[in-house]
Amino acid sequence: MSSNIKVQRICQFCGQEFTAKTTVTRYCSDNCAKRAYKKRKQSEKIESSNKETIQIKVKPIIELQAKEYLNVKETAMLLGCSVRMVYRLINNNTLKAFNLNKRLTRIRKSDLNSILSK
Numbered sequence: 001m002s003s004n005i006k007v008q009r010i011c012q013f014c015g016q017e018f019t020a021k022t023t024v025t026r027y028c029s030d031n032c033a034k035r036a037y038k039k040r041k042q043s044e045k046i047e048s049s050n051k052e053t054i055q056i057k058v059k060p061i062i063e064l065q066a067k068e069y070l071n072v073k074e075t076a077m078l079l080g081c082s083v084r085m086v087y088r089l090i091n092n093n094t095l096k097a098f099n100l101n102k103r104l105t106r107i108r109k110s111d112l113n114s115i116l117s118k
Contacts, residue, residue, distance in 0.1 A: 012036065069106045072097075078112070089115075 009020045011028035013036040018028035027033040064074050075095075076083045086107075089095035096111040 013039075068109055070109060070112070072105050072107070075107050075112060 003021070005021060005023065007020045007023055007025075008017060009025060009028075010017050011032050012026045013032040014028065016028055027036060060077065064070065064078055067074070070078070072083055072086050072090075076086045079086065086095070090097045090105070090107075095107060095115055097105050097107045099105050
């Protein structure tokens with residue numbers, strides 16, 4: 001079944017006007033169709049990569065919120081500050097912490113929440 005339809009269209013990739021033989025034709029040539037496909041696939045890959053990056057960034061924070069006791073580095077990550085700032089808060093008695101030994105400083109999550117709620 002052949003048709004003699006000729007429709008003037010504008011290519012969705014290059015923007016040039018062309019004569020289409022069907023009403024659903026979107027591109028002026030096979031090259032434009034291939035280039036549009038590659039561009040679409042590339043943008044899909046970029047979008048999925050961005051989503052994956054966001055998940056990787058958010059995952060540690062979600063895991064930290066589930067813990068009852070945090071170390072200094074984890075506390076700094078939750079507060080969005082440096083480790084040095086957390087030690088300053090501990091030394092100023094603003095943040096309560098306890099040492100298990102010389103290297104293990106732990107902070108109770110409830111103490112951290114009480115400071116943030118002030």
